[in-house]
Amino acid sequence: MYTLSMIVGSLEEADVLQEMVHKVAVSHLRRHLTEEHFLGLKGAFVAFLGEALGSGDDAAVLTAWAKTFDLFLVALREEEEAKKKQV
Numbered sequence: 001m002y003t004l005s006m007i008v009g010s011l012e013e014a015d016v017l018q019e020m021v022h023k024v025a026v027s028h029l030r031r032h033l034t035e036e037h038f039l040g041l042k043g044a045f046v047a048f049l050g051e052a053l054g055s056g057d058d059a060a061v062l063t064a065w066a067k068t069f070d071l072f073l074v075a076l077r078e079e080e081e082a083k084k085k086q087v
Contacts, residue, residue: 007068017071025075029083035076042069 003024010016028037046066053061 018075021071021075022079025072025079029076029079035073038069038072038076042066042073045069 003020006020007017010020046062046069049065050058050062
């Protein structure tokens with residue numbers, strides 16, 4: 001929850017957000033979490049949020065969160081590639 005709060009707080013600061021996303025990716029790679037784990041969390045979180053918000057005009061909110069999770073996926077892939085190059 002702390003990370004989600006920090007993400008929301010830094011949405012208007014692209015550099016800070018990018019750095020935070022990469023730190024999260026590195027941290028999760030150390031724990032052997034994979035792209036599939038992030039995809040599962042993305043689906044579950046966006047579905048939960050959709051239910052919690054109800055049927056209002058919240059499509060933009062759900063799209064924004066889905067894109068935020070996509071940032072994590074990109075960072076995870078970049079960090080995985082960097083790790084492979086180090087080996």
